[in-house]
Amino acid sequence: MINQFRKLNPINLVFLLAYTFLMRIAIFYELPAQVNFDFVESFNRLLIYIDLENALSPSANIFFATVVVYVQALIFNRVINNHNLLAKPSFLPGLMFITGTSLFMPFMILSPAMICNFLLIWIIDKFLKLSKSANSITTVFDIGMIIGIGTLIYFPFMAMLLMIFLALMLFRSFNWREWVAGLIGFITIFFFLAVFYYWKDNLSSFYQIWKPLVNKFPSVFKINYNDYLVLIPVAVIIILASLQLRENFFRSFISTRKGFQLLFFMFIVAGASFYLKPQFRISHFLLCVPPGAVLLAYYFSNAKKRWFYETLFLLFALSVQYFLFV
Template sequence: MINIFRTFNPLNIFWLAVLLFIMRAGYVLYAPEKVQLALAEPFVKSMLPVSYADTVSPGFSVLLAGIVVLGQALLLNYLINYYNLLGRPSFLPALMYIVLSGLFQHFLVLSPPLICNFFIIWLLFKLLDFYKAEDAKTTAYDVGMIAAAGTLIYLPFVYLMVCVWIALIIFRPFDWRDWAASLIGYATVFFFIAVFYYLNDRLNHFYQIWTPLGTPFTGIALLDKYDFLLLIPVIIIVILGLFKLQENFFKSYVLIRKTFQLLFFFFIIAAFSFYVRPAFGLSHFLICIVPVAVFFAYYFLYASKRWFYETLFFLLLIGIIYFQFNTF
């Protein structure tokens, strides 16, 4: 299967859709009657002039999530190929994104972290523009607004502003105006939120948006003991990908080296931003799969022993599907 997606063939979009359906069909069979539908933070939902149901059927939620995942996978694939981050075009980033987005059952329904991956991909498009831009202030302002928009959907996204500043360090010589522009862009979005609160005589509640940032951490929704088995091939692939990247690191273009450094920090910051939530679910880690999918794609593009990498990918894929069709 890997060799099929190593080539840049538009027909692979069809196979991506087929794989997406296969990986999600098992959940629909064993899902509860209703699943929660959350598309934004509560303070944003209260501002909307329309309301939507808090729960929907699992089939409908999985369908919406599947459409979102396929769109995000193609956008990520376009990003990687546009900047030639893997050295040659392929559909491996899209394949890896779809596989990782189905890793756990919590990933299969529509959720704010999944929606935020659109903003992460958009951020990466903008941040990579820092490399060749003569004047980055406009782009810095834009990425600040994108980070703020993601925060409206999912509050832990606020910490990805740190990724914006790390990108400025990696890609740009220091200029305080670039940093200020990113902060002004972020503040612009919440300025209009504050105006809305003021016009509705609720300005005294504006600070409550940020109260979860200071809430003590209370717990984590743990994986099922069987789900830990799925992490074994994931960890193996990540380690092999890092070794493969290390082999070719100094042979790569400067943009590629800098981008993989940024992706590493993206993963670390996104993973540890769970602390914003007093109690959170595994769906939070959906915001980590964009950088992981790129590392996966890098390994499978340059791996040489076909029997090994095909077997490893097959075990991961079968494990995901198996645990969805078995509730134990």
């Protein structure tokens, strides 16, 4: 399978679609009785209210989630190929993205984090363009606005503001205007939101938005480790990819090295931002899939021994299915 997706062949669009539905057989086989989907954060209901909880049945919810993931995989695949982060253009980023979004049942249901992955892929593209832009103030301002929109949908997405400064440190020489532009873009979204709340004479609700920022970091976690055994093959592939990346690191283009550094920090920030949400949900970690999928794709793009990487991916896909059914 890996060898097939190493080729940028249009027939892989069909194979990728089939693979997307195949990886979701478990949830289609045993549909949940009820699926809740909050399209936007509760503080934003006054501005946008879409009652999708009652509009979509569980089967419709999961079907549309599958279509959303497939579309995201294609967009993500194009972004990674356009920036030459892998050895050569392929469908591997899309394949790894779909596999990553199939790790857990909650990943397969429509959620705000899933919708925000569209925005995350968009800002990855814009971040990787920073080094190629003579004047990046407009780009950084746009990124700030995108993060602001994402925060309206899913509050922990606000943590991506930190990525603006990390990206500027990686790709640009210091320019205070660029550092301020991202914040202004973010604030612009919430300025108009505040005006709307003031217009509705409900400004007190606007202040409630920022309450999660004073949450204490959780000191106790209730974890069923059996639920996360599926991450063992992921960890193995990431270790192999890291070793391979280290071996080729200084032989890669500077932009490629910086791109992987950016994605590493994005993976950490996306994972750590879960504490901004009072109710922990595993679907939050969908935000870790795009940066993580690039590293997985990097290994399979550069691996030499076909019998080994094909077997490794087969075991990976089968383990995902096994733990989904079990």
